[in-house]
Amino acid sequence: MKPRVAIVAPGAMGSAIGRRLDEHGLQVLTSLTGRSGASVERARAAGMHHRTDPELAHADLFLSIVPPAEAEPVARQYAALFRDAGRSPVYVDCNAVNPRTVGRIAGIIQGSGAAFVDGGIIGGPPKPGQPGPVLYCSGPAAGAVEALGRAGLRVRVLPADIGAASALKMSYAGITKGLTALAATMLLAATRNGAAEALHAELADSQPHLLTQFRRAVPDMFGKAYRWVAEMHEIADFLEEDDAARDVYRRFGDIYEALAAAQRDQGDPIAQLRDFFEQDAARP
Secondary structure, three states, X not given: OOOOEEEEOOOHHHHHHHHHHHHOOOOEEEOOOOOOHHHHHHHHHOOOEEOOHHHHOOOOEEEEOOOHHHHHHHHHHHHHHHHHHOOOOEEEEOOOOOHHHHXXXXXXXXXXXXXXXXXXXXXXXXXXXXXXXXXXXXXXXXXXXXXXXXXXXXXXXXXXXXXXXXXXXXXXXXXHHHHHHHHHHHHHHHHHOOOHHHHHHHHHHHOHHHHHHHHHHHHHHOOOXXXXXXXXXXXXXXXXXXXXXXXXXXXHHHHHHHHHHHHHHOOHHHHHHHHHXXXXXXXX
C-alpha cells in the first residue's frame, strides 16, 4: 500500500515536495487552518488535501518542514495528537536544526509512541523536469522513508544514528550559506570603498567560478535571509566546542538579519548588491 503522507507546513519547500509526491500517486495531506492565503493557494496548486491537525495524526509518514525555531513546538503539538489518536506514524524532522535539537525532538516524538527519523534536505524545492533536493535520513526507522524515493523524491539513508542527517545539513549549509554571507559582506565593503568595479573585474579574471556562484546565490538569498538567521544560530550551536567558529556563525546570523531588514525596506545594501552584478552586462 502507498503511504499517506502529511506535510507540515505548505511553504515553498513543503508544497513543492507535496506536488512531487502527488504527481507520483501519493495522497498528501496538510493542515491549512490558520494559514495565509498564499499558503492555501500553494497547497491547493500542489494537489495537497486539507485535514485538521487531529486528522493529520492518521497519516503514515509525517514530514515536518518548518522554520528552525518552529521545529520543536511543532513536534510537541503533534506528539500530543499522536497520543490522543492512538497512532504511531513515522515522524521525519526535515528541518535545519542541530543534532542536539534533533535529540530533544526525537525524545518528544518517541515519547508519544511514534517512530522518529532525523532528516535533512539539501537543495532547493523540486521543480518540473529537475531531480530536486536530496532528503538525507538517519536513525533506526529511516528505512521507512525509502517509500518516498519510489515516489519521485531523492532519498538517501545514512547508515548512522539520529543526529547524523542533521550534522550533514549543518555542515553543508554552514559552507554554502556561510560563503554567501561572506560574499555579500565583502561585495558591500568593496562598494562602500569605491572598489566594486575592480573587484568584479578581478573575480571575473581570476575566480570566474566564484563569480558565477555569487551571481546566483547572492540575489537568490535576498528573499530568504530572514529564514536563515535562525539557521545560522543552529549552526553556531552545532559548533559549540569551537568558540571562534561559533562566534563567526552568530555574526553571520546578524548579517542575514540586517540583509533581511534591508530587503524588507528596500534599503541601500540590497540595491548595492544588485548593482554589483549588473556590471556583468557592461563587461566585454
